[in-house]
Amino acid sequence: MQNNDPHATDPAKDSGAEGAHAELDALAAKVAALDAELAQARETVLRERAEIENQRRRLQRDLDQARRFANEKLLGDLLPVYDSVALGLANETADAKALREGLELTLKQLEKVTSSNGLVLVDPLHQPFNPEHHQAISAVDSTEHAPGTVVAVVQKGFVLNDRLLRPALVAVVKD
Numbered sequence: 001m002q003n004n005d006p007h008a009t010d011p012a013k014d015s016g017a018e019g020a021h022a023e024l025d026a027l028a029a030k031v032a033a034l035d036a037e038l039a040q041a042r043e044t045v046l047r048e049r050a051e052i053e054n055q056r057r058r059l060q061r062d063l064d065q066a067r068r069f070a071n072e073k074l075l076g077d078l079l080p081v082y083d084s085v086a087l088g089l090a091n092e093t094a095d096a097k098a099l100r101e102g103l104e105l106t107l108k109q110l111e112k113v114t115s116s117n118g119l120v121l122v123d124p125l126h127q128p129f130n131p132e133h134h135q136a137i138s139a140v141d142s143t144e145h146a147p148g149t150v151v152a153v154v155q156k157g158f159v160l161n162d163r164l165l166r167p168a169l170v171a172v173v174k175d
Contacts, residue, residue, distance in 0.1 A: 077113040081106060114158075122157030122168045124150045133157055135167040139174045147175040 084106040088099060111121070122133050129136060129148045137154060145151055150170045157168030 074113070074117050077117065078110075081109045081113060084109060118161040119165070120159045122159060123153055124157075124168055124170060125153050126150065129170065129172045133159065133164060133167055134170045134172075136172045137169050138171040140171050142173045145173045147173050149173045 084102070088094075088102040088106065091098075091102075094102070115121075124130065124134055126145070127150055129150055134150065134157065138152075140151060142149075142151055149172065150168075151173055152171035153168055154171065155166075155169040158165040
């Protein structure tokens with residue numbers, strides 16, 4: 001017997017519709033899971049961006065502090081030299097010999113501070129001329145010294161941590 005009712009449902013079509021509905025439910029669940037995973041990934045990225053920005057700000061603040069106080073040790077070491085100069089100037093009764101001795105002691109203090117901070121004095125008297133550390137300002141004739149020898153230092157030079165800070169101004173024997 002065959003059912004000729006046009007409104008009757010075909011059992012084969014019903015089972016296909018149920019399978020398609022189940023498949024749509026599975027896909028919808030998968031989309032929901034992926035949406036949740038995407039939301040979590042976005043949140044993680046935002047947190048990491050915020051953390052990177054905070055680190056950048058901290059680093060910038062630390063660099064600013066380091067720049068502002070980079071000279072703190074050096075200036076602290078120079079304070080006794082400052083005090084010595086001030087005391088020498090305050091002494092109105094000292095004679096020339098006492099003032100000279102005070103200046104020599106102050107210079108020794110200053111040399112100690114500068115050398116402990118990487119500053120090296122360039123005093124090339126009676127050494128061969130070195131254009132990397134010396135600047136010749138005059139050439140002189142001499143029979144006592146070999147050509148190219150420094151015979152006078154007008155102004156001493158300085159090297160800071162292997163980098164020339166100021167060349168020594170010198171007079172050199174002519175070639």
